[in-house]
Amino acid sequence: MNIIEVQNLYKIFGKKPKKALEMISQGYSKEDILADTGQTVGINNVSFTVKAGESFVVMGLSGSGKSTLIRCLNRLIEPTSGHVLIEGKDITNMDVEDLQEIRRKKVSMVFQSFAIFPHRTVLENAAYGLKVRGVSPKEREEKAFEALEMVGLKGWEHSLPSQLSGGMQQRVGLARALATEPEILLMDEAFSALDPLIRKEMQNELLELQERMRKSILFITHDLDEALRIGDRIALMKDGEIVQIGTPEEILMSPSTKYVQKFVEDVDRSRVLTAEMVMKKPTVVVYFPKDGPRVALRRMEEYSISSIFVIDRERHLKGLVMAEDALTAVENNKKDLDEILITDIPTALPDTSVKDMFSLLTGKSLPLAIINEERKLQGVVVRGSVMAKLAEGGMVND
Amino acid sequence: MIDFVIPLADWVNAGFKVVSYHLSPILRSLSEILEVLIRLFESILLWPPEAVFMVLTGLIVWRLATPRLAVFAVIGFLAAFGMGVWAETMATIALALSGTAVSLLVGVPLGILASQNNVAERIIRPLLDFMQTLPSFVYLIPAVMFFGMGKVAALVATMIFAMPPAVRLTNLGIREVSREMVEAARAFGSNRWQTLMDVQLPLALPTIMAGVNQCIMMSLAMTVIASMIGAGGLGLVVLRSMQTLDIGMGAVGGISIVILAILLDRLTETISRKQKAGRDI
Structure with missing residues (x-):
């Protein structure tokens, strides 16, 4: 079953998106459109699906539109045209209340900058999604405790985020996202701000968690090693477009364009090849x-x-x-x-x-x-x- | 030469008459409320004997800020008492505090409104510029015309003078909250109200507190000027000394005001610093 379905998604930044869309359909390039209309094409005709329980990685360099794309999936950024279906329901034309329901129950998010609230304790942070949903204090504390234990932060519940290291702060971010028991986890460069050792550790833990929970994960990264480790399938993005979608093996063995090949070259093959x-x-x-x-x-x-x-x-x-x-x-x-x-x-x-x-x-x-x-x-x-x-x-x- | 003057003065006078005529019932009830507020502050401050007041103030300052500031507070009030301006000092504090209270009561919500809505901000901002750049003497006149000589007029003038920083810094503080924090709140399904109460306001609090600090200081400054329209208090001491060229009296009033100013400034500053400490990432 496809839990996320993205159909012909476009995002134009600027005040005249219609004009830009028209020019895209006439085959003009991103640069032409910027020069002519001053509109920036963020996402250009992106379509893909994510199956239930799948880890789907979107990879690309900075400026490739991956962060914009992930924000279109819960409409933190409004797509200009196209559809995003979550469990078959189109969220692009939903009213605010329905959208908030989706964000409260189905889709949660982990941020590159952690974005945990400095004025709240670790426990309150983890319970935040449930608080927004209106869950009673007792119940949400219980669930937050569970989520914190799951990410290995047992015993830190009453600390403030400022007392935690970067890796631990992101664990709080992960616990906050897990506490609402969502079906879909959006992870926006979740580990990119961490140093390499901690990052690896977090990747392993995510894989372990995923083994147990089988959430649908949409993971954004600029690091191919990370993409290969986490992704069941990987989509490569460039200039707002997806240039290749495939399993890690497919991407490595048959890169479809020069761009993908460039990426693949950097990968240490000894880490990718298995026994x-x-x-x-x-x-x-x-x-x-x-x-x-x-x-x-x-x-x-x-x-x-x-x-x-x-x-x-x-x-x-x-x-x-x-x-x-x-x-x-x-x-x-x-x-x-x-x-x-x-x-x-x-x-x-x-x-x-x-x-x-x-x-x-x-x-x-x-x-x-x-x-x-x-x-x-x-x-x-x-x-x-x-x-x-x-x-x-x-x-x-x- | 053309013998023509833009009759702005006439227009304003005429307009004022109309407005004050139609507004008078509202103004009267507003005036009564404000009067009650000032009386309340004054009676609270003047209720305990001087010695008890000093001890209590010392303890409260100790608790909220630092022991050093508490010592300063007690010595300062002792000085005011010794110079024989106790009642005037209390009257000034009462007026400054009511001015601050009213300014914040109006200013903070306005600041929140401005932070949430760009149109509101575009309307409010020039009004604030206007209020702040207008020489403070100029709006003593309409204050008197609407409310008559006395403490209420003084309070209104104080409010106009002291409110802008509260509005500005509330707006600024909320707008300065990092985009990621607001995004995180929204990503978990917070509506605007939840985002505001759970994330934006608490994170803007240090900046809002800076606004409160400024608001208090400006209220204090205005109570001195407003002594000309019947604010009484320490300002009146200074005003009288000016009229009679009594330098000694002027020094008494001036020093008492300075002591108050330092105390209030350090107090709010220390409180907001304490609040901020320990939660920076």
Whole structure:
């Protein structure tokens, strides 16, 4: 289900928007319109949908119109033309009371500058949306307490915002937005004002929260790394237009324009590539307890490798056997792999980033086993293949 | 040379007659209300014995501001008492406080109105300029014509003089509240009234308090000038000394006024500073 639907949205800043709209439809550029009429085109024919429970990221540089766009979605800024449907209801022609209802119950917002009220305590800030809605003091305090606990601010309820660090202030902003239990969260560069470490931490927490709550999130950012981490889908904006919409993979692998490509180039590929994308299918394995050292040795010779993974019939990873050990076992006439099986080996999940895998691979000649949550072997990563994939990525960008 | 003068004086006189004739019932009841207000302040201030008043004032100032200012207040009132102008000092405080009260009662709502509505601001602003640039002596005359000589006329003149900063700074304070704060309030569904009461007014309070401070100081200044139309108090002491060239008497009145001015200024300033502290981000 589409919880947000934006159809052909335009926002013209200035006193003669009609004239500017007309010129747009005649194909004039933004610059021509500014020169001719003095009107600034903020949003130019933007359409997209956000599904319920989806994290949708709008990304663009400053001046690309993303902040204007997000404000059109709750009409903090009045769109000039086009429609914004929230749960199927068009808010662009709603009267003030209905719009306030939407803002009180369905859509809440987190701001880049935090915009929490300095004259109110953390608790009062978190309860603000409920207060506006007319919820009784007792109930709204309860819900605000819950929301603050959720964002990790338990114990700070009666502090003033000035006593909190930037990251904590934004947690208050997030709690305020969550306390009203909205379906939609609008996050306007919510983490951009935070320093990199805190920002990362907040991103992780948002992802965790999202895992539990499944809100529909519209997240604005100018940082592609952030967009890739948070977004289920990403829309790239330039000069008030959306130039590409897609999943993080689609955006990275096939940037549709030079503009998008420029963005993508800046991304550290080691953070984007996951184990799943660089691993090889584990075709060469031995089965436990069926196979013995002789079979293992033979397979290793056949494929000229120095170690081999051991799995059971359900493909659960048992361990690894080294060629030297297998040879010794054969010479001693041992029948099974028990004694030479190395169980303490490095493993990683399929969605581990390449960057995180480096630390597991360095200093060890062992390959890395990629397993899922049930410890079933999914693939094998050796150092060489990671490097190859990273290099190949570099070529794509050139 | 052309023998022609724009008959503005005649027009104003004629207009005044008409207006005062039609307005007289309203003016009379307004006058009564204002009279009651001044009487109330005066009787409260003059009710306790001087010593009790000084101790009480000292304690209140201590509580609201600083111990140092409390000491200053007690010494100041002791001086006024010692110089034999106690009743005059109380009368001046009463008039200044009623002037402030009325100015704020009218000025703050006007300031709020101006902050919410650009048309209202465009109308109010030139009126304020007019009120502030007009020499204060000039509106002593209409005040007397409408209300007759006495404390009420003095109060009205004081109000005209002291109200502009209250309006201006209320308007400014509210308009200065950061856009993000107002946006946040609106984003959570606040209507105009909620935005005003929950966010704009509390955040504008330091600026509004600066307006209150100015309002008090200007009220005090005007009560001296208004002694010419029957305000009484310390202003009258100064006026008499001027008429009789009694420099000593002038010094007594002048010093008492200065003591009052310093006390009221520091008091409001310290209160608003205390209020502001601890909530800046």
